[in-house]
Structure formats: C-alpha cells, structure tokens
Amino acid sequence: MPKRSLDGKPKYRFCVDFRALKAVTKFDPYPLPIFEETTPTLYGSTHFSVLDCYSGFWQINIKEEHKERTGFTVSFGHYEFNRPPFGLTNSPANFQRLLDVVLKNLVGEKCYVFIDDVIIFSKTAEEHALRLENVLARFEKANLRLHPGKCVIA
DSSP: OEEOOTTSOOEEOOOOOOHHHHHHOOOOOOOOOOHHHHGGGGTTOOEEEEEEBTTGGGGSOOOGGGGGGGOEEETTEEEOOSSOOTTOTTHHHHHHHHHHHHTTTTBTTTEEEETTEEEEEESSHHHHHHHHHHHHHHHHHTTOOBOGGGOBOO
C-alpha cells in the first residue's frame, strides 16, 4: 500500500488482510480526541510545536501470547508480527492511551495528543521552551522516538 513521503518518492506499507481477526476482536473503547473540541482552548496561544512519533504503532510491542493472532502465511513461510501492524483494530486506541499516560498532567493544559501527533501550545516563547522541554523529556524517558522531518518547532 503506498504511503506518503516528504521527499515525494513512493514508500510502501506492508499490509495483511486482518478482516477475519477484526471480526472477532473485542473493540477497545478508549476515546480518541475530537480535534474540533480542542481548538477553542488554543485561543490566545502564539507559539506552537507539532511533534510526530516515528512509525508510531511500531514503537510498542505485542504481548508474546498475542503474536500468533497476527500470523500470516506466504509462499516462503509463516510469520508473526512483534509490533502492531498497519490495520489492527485497536492500534490507534492503544497508542493514544500510551501517549496519554506518558504525557499525564500535560494533556489539555500544555499539549494535546491525537494518536501519534502532539501539539504543544503556549503564550510566550519562554513558556513554550519549558513545555517543549517537559514533553521531550517524557518522550525520552518512555523511549519514544520522533520523526524529525515531520516535527515543527515553535
């Protein structure tokens, strides 16, 4: 499946048909934010940074006992994913939960998270630098990587 790239060169995602797995997967009702509900709270902010997690879902592991559920067979063998592949039902909710935990007490006051993107907002450059430093420190502590080419600072 084609994936958008910054340099315009085609990149591809490996996709497996998970319709059968999705049909029996218990849906995770963890709420994803509604962007339109958060934008009014940004009023008055003059400094913004947007951070993009590098291959977001691929930064978390699948429990050993669940890997067999992601199995697929091709002509040269059988394989199972170690990290959530593109197309699993609960991947967005799981990653949203992870970032909400990593950025606990910051979300809603100093930043917002939408799955693998974080927007940091503030009214002054000094305040912004502190908020950005705090978010980056939490990412480092959680061993989460950012995609520098997709991040916009201040």
